Amino acid sequence: MSEAPVDGRAARAQRTRQIIADAHIALINDGELRPSAKQIAARAGVSQRALWDNFKDMESLMAGTARRQLAIQDADFIPVNPDLSLAERIGRYCDQRAGMLEALAPLARAADIQRPFSPALQENLRENLQRIRMAFEALFARELEDLDSAERAELTLAACATADWANWQLLRDQLQLPRAQATAVLYRTLSALLDTHRQYAGNQSNNQRKKQS
Template sequence: MSTAPQLEEPVEPVDEPVDGRTARAVRTRDGLVDATIALVEEGDLRPTAPRIAERAGVSVRSVFQHFDDLDSLFAAMGARVVERLAKLIGPIDPTAPQAERVAEFVRQRCLVSEAVTPINRAAILQAPGSSTIGRQFASGHGFVRAVTEEVFEAELEAAGPRRQQLLDGLIVAGSWPTWNLLRTLEHRSVEEATAAVAGMVDLLVWGAGR
């Protein structure tokens, strides 16, 4: 009598508990990141492990089962925010008319700056003690710099020896600190702040090469 078929029966069910645990772990980890983002966006710029755990509906112990420390959790939050921001930006044709490039550059920079405001405010508080957050800031700045150079390549070339000054001005005009100053200290609305950034960028590129 052959018993071969019986050997294959338990093979498939063996992997199911492992897959289930993995899926639950991913959901818990994602839930902790989402909870941290939600707290920060509501104004809690220094969320603690107990507050994050309560918001995610898990134990405090779960926070440190999925992250080595809060710095690791905040770094994961930063990575998630970058994924969200990627949906707000797109390529800008460097050969398009200047007015079109200015309008799209300003639109994208202002959208991103407004969206990232609460996260940046929290990250600034954490950055002094976090090399990971510092690297994320540096990476973001590098991206903005590269985009600015690509979009305004013609104007930067025309600026000649003042190329660096023009590039510096464009980076500052489209930066989050400038946006935060306009929105917070100058009390501008989103529309007013956007118009202010557009005016700065327009003046800068209009004067390129003069």
């Protein structure tokens, strides 16, 4: 009989954290890259005490907000069909990454400000890069399977660097490319990476057959 109230409190606490994180995201999307606790609490409709009861400091709040943004992103995620042609997979992957990065941009800019001083945000970045890597390896498994482990790792890391926020920010903010052109650059780069390594794998296979003959 005593477990139900505990479960209810846990559910309410989780809901409150979600409301606070959503308010934080909304403020950042409105252009407040470093909103105060007072602003966040007011936007969430909770007291500052409730905010600090759920997040011990601004770092844990930022990390919680990043997790909330990721959960929203995952809920809307539709995997690209791995049976499509290489060109179609690259195209859809690039369109998908562009959409994700555009949605993530305000929060990513806010995280960039605080990450040098935040172990939680540094860990969040490492986790995001790992997610990019795993998604790339799953979608382009056919192209990776003929490469040796070193080449496979090199190609995957190059693709992760290409598809990450830092590169997108360079294209959009520093070079001031429109989204369509930035997406085209992403497509061209990934196409070149995959085609070059496909040719490498083919040459390695031909050389191996020549040695055996």
